[in-house]
Amino acid sequence: MADLGREGIQEVLRLADSFAEVAERDIPKVPALRGRTVATLFFEPSTRTRLSFETAAKRCSADTMSFSASGSSMGKGESLRDTVETIDAMGVDVMVVRHSSAGAPARVAGWVGAAVVNAGDGQHEHPTQALLDCFTLREALAERSGGRPPEDLAGLRVAVIGDVRHSRVARSEVLALAALGAEVHLVAPATLLPPSLEGWPVASAGADLDGLLGEIDVCYVLRLQRERMASGLLPSLEEYAERFGLTAERAARLRPEALVMHPGPMNRGVEIAPEVASSARSLVTRQVRNGVAVRMAVLFHLLQPTSVAEGLR
Amino acid sequence: MSERTSILVHGGTIVGPGGERRADLLVEDGRVAAVGPDLDAPRGALVLEAGGCYVSPGLVDLHTHLREPGGERAETVASGARAAALGGYSAVVAMPNTIPAIDSASMVRDVLALGAGALVEVAVAGAITKGRAGEQLAPLGEMAALGVRLFTDDGRGVQDARLLRSALEYAGDLEVVLAEHCEDEALAAGGQMHEGSWSSRLGIPGQPALAEEAMLARDIALVRLTGSPMHFLHLSTAGSLALLAAARAEGLPVTAEVTPHHLCLTDEEVASFDPVFKVNPPLRTAADIAALREACRSGLLDAVATDHAPHPVEAKEEPFDSAPPGMIGLETALSATWGALVETGALSPSACFSLLSWKPACIAGLDREGGHGGPLVPGAAAHVCVFDPTERFTVDPSRSASRSRNSPFAGRQLTGRVLHTLVAGEPVVVDGEAQR
Structure with a gap:
């Protein structure tokens, strides 16, 4: 995320505005990446991110190739390096890489000629999730004001609630929101906050969710992994829901126009109450929908084969 | 073992627990034979140049x-x-x-x-x-x-x-x-x-x-x-x-x-x-x-x-x-x-x-058994490291004698290089090259 920077984020979001219009067409497909090949390499299982990238590539008229670790030659002991070099040799323009290890896509980028997109690496980053979340927020703000989507998110107060320590979404989210000028607050028990926040562009970090509720514009709720109880970081799901869950009672204390987001998949009744997830404040469905346009923009941004106007013909 | 039994380490600065001094070092039959300025090389001796170098145990x-x-x-x-x-x-x-x-x-x-x-x-x-x-x-x-x-x-x-x-x-x-x-x-x-x-x-x-x-x-x-x-x-x-x-x-x-x-x-x-x-x-x-x-x-x-x-x-x-x-x-x-x-x-x-x-x-007790660590005085085992403190070089693990390549200094420049190493009087490294 840091690689992209404020300018890069803004460019991708502007491109995504154009690609979002494509989705409204009768035939939602443009020639932007015709003749290019996009390979999705998922070394860790994923449904939504993988489908979202593949849909994005197809809507850009790219050829797609798909790899998943199960049933591949990695089961025969082939290394990550050999696997990606083999795929690179087939002539691929972009590799979309999801891996359970932090830094794996960065390592792959050093080995192959293709451009590499990080589709989530360990607990490190998930940059396209953060981009689609920023896009979704701009869209919601534009609807509210009745104008164009804003250039940035200056002044917006966002609480990121939950397991920040183990969350790749949180790391990208914080960087992207802060780059666009938002004020970010982290809310979690100390066991789920990173051991050090040195260098993190956040306004506060602590466990007092209730104290923040009336102050914030956006609740960004993170998924809680059930392993956290086994590793002694939390006493129980019930206690977590009690202290940090976005319940209907808590949602009622939010400012009237405050928004709720979640990267999915949700544990309804744990970190978020079902009625809050389905309420008018919730942007959850839009987040998923916007993922395709944002990923089209990311692929186009990386390859820039034509002018935008040409690509959208 | 080298056939030559005499080695003169010439022109260096000898270091040890007692400090530093400019001196030549003569090695014979695996031991330090003499230490002093301007020693003469015996006939047939291997002369290792150490000008500007430190000569350490x-x-x-x-x-x-x-x-x-x-x-x-x-x-x-x-x-x-x-x-x-x-x-x-x-x-x-x-x-x-x-x-x-x-x-x-x-x-x-x-x-x-x-x-x-x-x-x-x-x-x-x-x-x-x-x-x-x-x-x-x-x-x-x-x-x-x-x-x-x-x-x-x-x-x-x-x-x-x-x-x-x-x-x-x-x-x-x-x-x-x-x-x-x-x-x-x-x-x-x-x-x-x-x-x-x-x-x-x-x-x-x-x-x-x-x-x-x-x-x-x-x-x-x-x-x-x-x-x-x-x-x-x-x-x-x-x-x-x-x-x-x-x-x-x-x-x-x-x-x-x-x-x-x-x-x-x-x-x-x-x-x-x-x-x-x-x-x-x-x-x-x-x-x-x-x-x-x-x-x-x-x-x-x-x-x-x-x-x-x-x-x-x-x-x-x-x-x-x-x-x-x-x-x-x-x-x-x-x-x-x-x-x-x-x-x-x-x-x-x-x-x-x-x-x-x-x-x-x-x-490690290697001072008593094997005479490692000096000091380089007459009679001591001739374990010697000759180090040129000025030579700059870029670390290239592909040239390492190790079977592995995992050096964190790969591609970085370091200052100072080992020129010669003697182990029990045998010149095992000369001019930065292993001798066997």
Whole structure:
């Protein structure tokens, strides 16, 4: 995320505005990446991110190739390096890489000629999730004001609630929101906050969710992994829901126009109450929908084969 | 052995515990024959030019992983010893975490036999517990009888305090030293790098400095209880140094080493996600480096030891969290340490050599057996390292004598290079080239 920077984020979001219009067409497909090949390499299982990238590539008229670790030659002991070099040799323009290890896509980028997109690496980053979340927020703000989507998110107060320590979404989210000028607050028990926040562009970090509720514009709720109880970081799901869950009672204390987001998949009744997830404040469905346009923009941004106007013909 | 029995090391500055002096060094029949200005080379003598160079007693590494038996794809006794010779070492202590572990008299004999033809003297450290499993004592007495002076489960610390207490008590009359890799495995669990601002940013689980310090504090208490000496391997945190200083002030029989990489590199290197920077204990912070350098200056730390830990290329091409920890270091140790301690003005040249030569020789007992660590006076064993402190070079692991390539200094420029190494009078390295 840091690689992209404020300018890069803004460019991708502007491109995504154009690609979002494509989705409204009768035939939602443009020639932007015709003749290019996009390979999705998922070394860790994923449904939504993988489908979202593949849909994005197809809507850009790219050829797609798909790899998943199960049933591949990695089961025969082939290394990550050999696997990606083999795929690179087939002539691929972009590799979309999801891996359970932090830094794996960065390592792959050093080995192959293709451009590499990080589709989530360990607990490190998930940059396209953060981009689609920023896009979704701009869209919601534009609807509210009745104008164009804003250039940035200056002044917006966002609480990121939950397991920040183990969350790749949180790391990208914080960087992207802060780059666009938002004020970010982290809310979690100390066991789920990173051991050090040195260098993190956040306004506060602590466990007092209730104290923040009336102050914030956006609740960004993170998924809680059930392993956290086994590793002694939390006493129980019930206690977590009690202290940090976005319940209907808590949602009622939010400012009237405050928004709720979640990267999915949700544990309804744990970190978020079902009625809050389905309420008018919730942007959850839009987040998923916007993922395709944002990923089209990311692929186009990386390859820039034509002018935008040409690509959208 | 070379056919020539006389070697004149000409024009250098000889360093030792007594300081520095400009002098030539004449070696005959494996021993120092004369030291003085403007010595004449006997007919047929090999003359090694040392103008502008330091002439030190050969270096001694307390902490070398030679991987044989069991890990020969990464290193063998012969290849590791050749790398050591190129780094200016005359002796290394082979760590016992081989497969199987060096935890019996027969394993000690096997590895000593492998070392018999090596370019440098290979001493062996034995395991404290059987199979390094931390459950039952290994036969310390049998191994000590074969000359083993250092015992360690390195790669792990002995987690069970009761067992380590027994080991210290049992070893009390064997004239040996137990050495601990201080890492509380519960606190360190899952940690892939130093826990701090970089681990938090990179989303890589960290191991806290406390994992080292908590075990060090416990071990110091066990030394106090038993009175047996202990050596602490690769200390890496400012907090550990505070504990060590208190133990030293109390007069406890403790010694400690630091690695060149912990004197030079911080956890920020991990931002590249290159597993070449994955090591145990992990690379720490700039504040830790400053404290470690100061502890070298003050004399709190006794030795610089490499923790040379070879791994095959493919193992270090795994993603960061699945790659094994460890770095090679024998060929770069003196240059890297020189850059961290002498070039910065923290230490004199002879103080730097003391950390790499005569002090570690004492800890391993290699000063008495084998005459390592000097001083280079007539009659002494001719273990010699000739070091040119001005030559700058770029580290190229593909040219390493090690079978492995995992140097954290790859592509970096270091200052100062070993020109010649003599082991028992044999010129094993001449002009930077191994002679066999």
